Amino acid sequence: MTTDIADSSPTDRLAERPGAAVQLVGLHRSFGKVRALDGLSLDVAAGEFVALLGPSGCGKTTALRALAGLDELDSGRILVGGQDITRLSSNRRGMGMVFQAYSLFPTMTARDNVAYGLRLRGVGTRTRRRRAEELLELVGLASHAVHYPHQLSGGQQQRVALARALAVQPEVLLLDEPLSALDAKVRAQLRDEIRRIQLDVGITTLFVTHDQEEALAVADRVGVLHAGRLEQIARPGDLYDRPRTAFVAEFVGLSNPLRGRARSGELGLLGTRLPLLPGSAFEGPVRAFVRPESVTVDPVPDQDQGHGAPIGRVLSVSFLGSLCRVRIQLPDQDPVLAQIPKAEAARLSPGSPVRVTIRPVPVFAEPA
Amino acid sequence: MAAVNTSVPDGRTRPPRPSARSRRARPSPVSALRWAVLIVIGGYLLLPLLAMAEFSTRGTATGRSLDAWREIGSNADLLGAITMSLELSALTVVATLILLVPTMTWVHLRVPRMRRLVEFACLLPLTIPAIVLVVGIGPIYLWVNYLLGDSPLTLTFVYVILVLPYAHRAIDGGLGSADIVTLAEAARSLGASWPRVLVNIVLPNIRGAVISASIISVALVLGEFTVASLLNFDTLQVVINLLGKRDAAVSVAVSAAALLFAFVLLYALAQVASRRPGTVAADATEEGPTP
Ligand SMILES: Nc1ncnc2c1ncn2[C@@H]1O[C@H](COP(=O)(O)OP(=O)(O)OP(=O)(O)O)[C@@H](O)[C@H]1O
Ligand SMILES: [Mg+2]
Numbered sequence: 162m163t164t165d166i167a168d169s170s171p172t173d174r175l176a177e178r179p180g181a182a183v184q185l186v187g188l189h190r191s192f193g194k195v196r197a198l199d200g201l202s203l204d205v206a207a208g209e210f211v212a213l214l215g216p217s218g219c220g221k222t223t224a225l226r227a228l229a230g231l232d233e234l235d236s237g238r239i240l241v242g243g244q245d246i247t248r249l250s251s252n253r254r255g256m257g258m259v260f261q262a263y264s265l266f267p268t269m270t271a272r273d274n275v276a277y278g279l280r281l282r283g284v285g286t287r288t289r290r291r292r293a294e295e296l297l298e299l300v301g302l303a304s305h306a307v308h309y310p311h312q313l314s315g316g317q318q319q320r321v322a323l324a325r326a327l328a329v330q331p332e333v334l335l336l337d338e339p340l341s342a343l344d345a346k347v348r349a350q351l352r353d354e355i356r357r358i359q360l361d362v363g364i365t366t367l368f369v370t371h372d373q374e375e376a377l378a379v380a381d382r383v384g385v386l387h388a389g390r391l392e393q394i395a396r397p398g399d400l401y402d403r404p405r406t407a408f409v410a411e412f413v414g415l416s417n418p419l420r421g422r423a424r425s426g427e428l429g430l431l432g433t434r435l436p437l438l439p440g441s442a443f444e445g446p447v448r449a450f451v452r453p454e455s456v457t458v459d460p461v462p463d464q465d466q467g468h469g470a471p472i473g474r475v476l477s478v479s480f481l482g483s484l485c486r487v488r489i490q491l492p493d494q495d496p497v498l499a500q501i502p503k504a505e506a507a508r509l510s511p512g513s514p515v516r517v518t519i520r521p522v523p524v525f526a527e528p529a
Numbered sequence: 530m531a532a533v534n535t536s537v538p539d540g541r542t543r544p545p546r547p548s549a550r551s552r553r554a555r556p557s558p559v560s561a562l563r564w565a566v567l568i569v570i571g572g573y574l575l576l577p578l579l580a581m582a583e584f585s586t587r588g589t590a591t592g593r594s595l596d597a598w599r600e601i602g603s604n605a606d607l608l609g610a611i612t613m614s615l616e617l618s619a620l621t622v623v624a625t626l627i628l629l630v631p632t633m634t635w636v637h638l639r640v641p642r643m644r645r646l647v648e649f650a651c652l653l654p655l656t657i658p659a660i661v662l663v664v665g666i667g668p669i670y671l672w673v674n675y676l677l678g679d680s681p682l683t684l685t686f687v688y689v690i691l692v693l694p695y696a697h698r699a700i701d702g703g704l705g706s707a708d709i710v711t712l713a714e715a716a717r718s719l720g721a722s723w724p725r726v727l728v729n730i731v732l733p734n735i736r737g738a739v740i741s742a743s744i745i746s747v748a749l750v751l752g753e754f755t756v757a758s759l760l761n762f763d764t765l766q767v768v769i770n771l772l773g774k775r776d777a778a779v780s781v782a783v784s785a786a787a788l789l790f791a792f793v794l795l796y797a798l799a800q801v802a803s804r805r806p807g808t809v810a811a812d813a814t815e816e817g818p819t820p
Contacts, residue, residue, distance in 0.1 A: 254718070257718070
């Protein structure tokens with residue numbers, strides 16, 4: 162085994178143990194009166210990258226810590242590779258974990274940090290040194306092997322933490338907001354790098370974040386957590402285009418909650434008929450969630466007023482580069498946000514009358 | 530990396546602060562006060578030492594003599610007591626650390642709600658006067674002496690209790706200063722058993738606290754008189770006291786020597802404590818250009 166390691170790349174070595182499937186079944190955990198996990202169930206396929214997204218306090222960390230064995234559960238079962246590990250202690254679970262707080266061992270160099278898991282497994286000094294250096298190379302820190310944590314920047318520390326978690330060739334990698342202490346640029350860079358490494362290594366990964374851009378950008382599937390349960394899990398595009406609950410529709414991306422009326426599976430809204438998504442309310446008055454980019458805005462000449470689609474007034478226009486967001490006050494509705502190209506927005510100014518229409522894409526609606 | 534590179538030239542080119550310049554012109558009231566405090570406290574501490582030196586070197590008729598100091602080396606009782614007190618302090622340190630470090634680490638990591646209780650238990654000895662303590666444990670020591678012999682080393686048990694409040698404070702500070710909980714969890718998830726976590730992760734990170742707990746324990750044991758005397762054990766302080774009744778000069782010489790010795794010992798321990806891994810390498814690497 163040792164002979165062919167020498168000339169293989171770090172990732173070839175790591176790929177020897179592909180990820181395992183993870184199943185969370187009905188996890189419950191209460192802290193006093195707070196129900197941190199309230200029947201959370203989740204299936205993650207082997208080698209899949211799943212992001213867990215949710216507002217602060219929804220139980221993301223609790224779920225991850227339960228999976229790592231760092232916290233106990235009131236009830237529920239955890240299966241990895243089909244085996245029930247619910248009662249296994251954390252040091253026998255063989256999961257790699259990267260924490261939100263910097264967690265490198267301060268008295269060890271970067272290389273010793275990475276090698277620590279191997280040291281625990283009785284790997285010889287030379288082998289584990291070489292492995293540690295391979296992993297540091299994988300995360301782009303080969304030149305920092307003998308630096309101590311306090312000599313590394315926050316981003317570098319989290320890279321070393323990632324290398325340390327991967328060094329023991331875990332079947333599952335757990336990341337609890339590993340990027341939240343970093344600045345925006347380093348965040349984006351490191352998140353793409355995590356994805357690259359994950360694809361190389363093929364490890365099953367659970368990535369907890371409350372930053373939806375982060376979740377949507379890197380994950381195979383995104384699970385939205387709310388009050389200790391899984392609201393919906395879907396591919397990023399589906400989650401955005403086809404939300405299954407009002408919470409997901411509002412939480413992921415921007416949405417305009419608009420009042421309309423549903424009749425036999427169709428929604429009448431501002432003069433347009435829209436298809437309704439599965440799970441929506443199909444009859445009666447509803448609140449529909451419409452994306453800003455589905456709202457079209459046309460300036461109206463003064464003499465034209467009074468025909469067709471309702472007339473609104475522009476409240477404000479804000480520039481976002483190539484796109485603009487326009488806030489519009491409609492009769493009988495809350496202010497609506499529209500996202501339109503910059504060229505179109507140039508014709509609008511606060512107070513100008515506009516005709517608002519909705520593109521006929523499927524929307525989610527809840528009973529009003 | 531970038532942060533390091535840019536901050537260094539920044540620091541160098543910054544003009545000297547106005548306050549630094551004015552301080553050179555005339556001493557500020559703050560530094561005058563600082564010196565005054567230093568001199569007063571220094572005098573307060575040094576004067577008795579000088580007096581001890583003077584008294585213990587008084588000759589019989591004319592001039593100075595070191596007879597009293599020579600006596601230290603030739604008095605068998607005294608040498609025995611010195612060895613005994615050193616052995617006692619070593620034993621006390623070891624026993625205290627073995628008792629406290631794993632317990633406090635466990636409480637810190639696993640049952641944080643017990644912290645107050647442990648703290649309370651450890652602080653109790655402070656509130657009990659030595660005489661009460663001795664009256665209380667007298668009967669127990671009858672048994673201890675019956676079972677373990679009547680060596681003064683059995684004093685270790687009382688001394689561990691006397692040292693508890695101070696050692697607890699020191700170690701508690703150490704556990705609180707680093708994020709031991711997260712570090713331990715990281716080690717656990719990498720596969721470390723609890724003993725491994727204690728030895729590989731917790732101990733290196735609270736090294737300074739453990740050493741200061743040891744320093745305090747050594748100092749306390751070397752200077753303890755009441756309990757040893759009341760329980761009739763011949764420790765250093767007890768023998769010094771006895772000597773004082775026979776030959777005051779020798780007694781004072783021993784006291785001065787004990788003080789000096791304790792000072793040197795504590796200084797050495799403090800030196801060990803301040804040598805942290807990584808600091809040397811830090812200075813070396815930050816000098817060089819970072820790629
Ligand atoms: N050890 C604990 N003791 C008491 N309550 C806790 C504990 N851990 C978590 N909670 C509570 O459980 C709920 C879920 O916490 P959790 O840390 O899982 O949230 P989160 O989704 O990770 O939030 P964030 O995005 O802010 O990290 C919160 O209401 C929190 O207050
Ligand atoms: Mg959290």
